[in-house]
Amino acid sequence: MTIGEKETWEESRAVIQYQLTELKTGITNLSLQLTKNHAENQTMYTQMKVDIAMLQVKAGVWGIVGGAIPVLVLVIVSWLKISV
Numbered sequence: 001m002t003i004g005e006k007e008t009w010e011e012s013r014a015v016i017q018y019q020l021t022e023l024k025t026g027i028t029n030l031s032l033q034l035t036k037n038h039a040e041n042q043t044m045y046t047q048m049k050v051d052i053a054m055l056q057v058k059a060g061v062w063g064i065v066g067g068a069i070p071v072l073v074l075v076i077v078s079w080l081k082i083s084v
């Protein structure tokens with residue numbers, strides 16, 4: 001190996017090491033970002049499940065109220081007919 005070839009190899013080696021370091025840094029940053037996004041998605045998913053459960057309870061309450069209105073009307077009409 002001549003002196004010129006050795007210098008070329010050393011320059012190439014330095015560039016390759018730099019690029020590998022940059023790739024490693026990029027992969028680490030990407031991994032951290034994915035972990036953060038996963039945690040945020042899990043939080044959003046949990047919140048959505050809670051919201052759906054709350055809506056189901058509200059729908060049940062309104063269903064009971066909606067069903068109770070005709071029953072109350074029938075009871076009042078029956079009571080009025082008996083009292084007349």
